[in-house]
Amino acid sequence: MTATDLDQQLADLRSAAKAYAARHQFIPDLTWPDGVRIAVNFTCDFDAMLLRRLLNEPPMQLAKGEFGGRVGIWRLVELFNALGVKATIFTPGRICELYPRALRAVVESGHEIADHMWEHRVPQEPALEENHLAKTVAALERVSGRRPAGTRSSHSAALLRQYGYIYRSEGSADQRPHYEFDMGGGNGLVSLPMHYVVDDAMYFNFNWLGSDPSAQRITDPERVCEIWWAAFRQQYNVGGYLNVCMHPFQSGRALRIAMLERLISRMKSLPGVWFPTCEQVARYCINRHPPRTGAL
Secondary structure, eight states: OOHHHHHHHHHHHHHHHHHHHHHEEOOTTOOOSTTOOEEEEEEEEOOTTHHHHHTTOOHHHHHHHHHIIIIIHHHHHHHHHHHTOOOEEEEOTTHHHHOHHHHHHHHHTTOEEEEOOSSSOOOSSHHHHHHHHHHHHHHHHHHHSSOOOEESSOOOHHHHHHTTOOEEOOOOSSSSOEEEOOTTSOSOEEEOOOOGGGBGGGTSOSSGGGOOGGGOOOOOHHHHHHHHHHHHHHHHHHTOEEEEEEOHHHHTSHHHHHHHHHHHHHHHTSTTEEOOOHHHHHHHHHHHSOOSSSOO
16 A cells, blocks of 8 residues: 555545534533433333344244233333333334234323334335335324334434434434434434443343354343443433433343332432433423534
């Protein structure tokens, strides 16, 4: 490689980094409502067996997903209700056909239902992508009585804004809520970051996404509790944000429900802990910390 080639590569990297930075607008002075030190979003990806089917996984994996719709989601809703937590349930549109009673229970308990694609994939073809999003919006609106405000998906920002979305919870460009814009500087969305270190799928799975036996792992719930508590305390100490990602077919198991009860109770023992929905956090950011440039 010549010096000229190296210089060109460095210039390309700087250009890409500059373009990426321009799309992300952070909130350096983020503050919460009076008396609140940290906002904690408890979120569930309620996709049951849909992803398992797309990946053509074996029957036992499908059965594991089915447990989430028949048992796990009900246990989680009961737990959130008992502890005064308002959760956000990200769900594919097709789950409205498979488990409507569970989703109605979510709505009746005051939790948020948000978008998680139509069948757990985003089509590459623009027309089909919009078809999937439109079907999801209609399905979630029929169940909840209102249009979804946010998504956990890679749908295009322009399409999401067209259908009235205000936030996305998928990336981890920062530990706190921030704004993301498209390449043209428009179609802004609040980004509510999540990270796999606070995702139950990383700890409570075997044969995850077709992994071979050497990659299988089932972690002691108490170990997970300590990891998540440490993540919470770090953000609590600096006055920040935490997004806990769960799956009903994982965290809906009895021992893990018991662990979550201890974790949430431990969080509630400290002053200034807020347990809102993702939509509440997104609307708060827009109202109190609007973007400095760019349009939502």
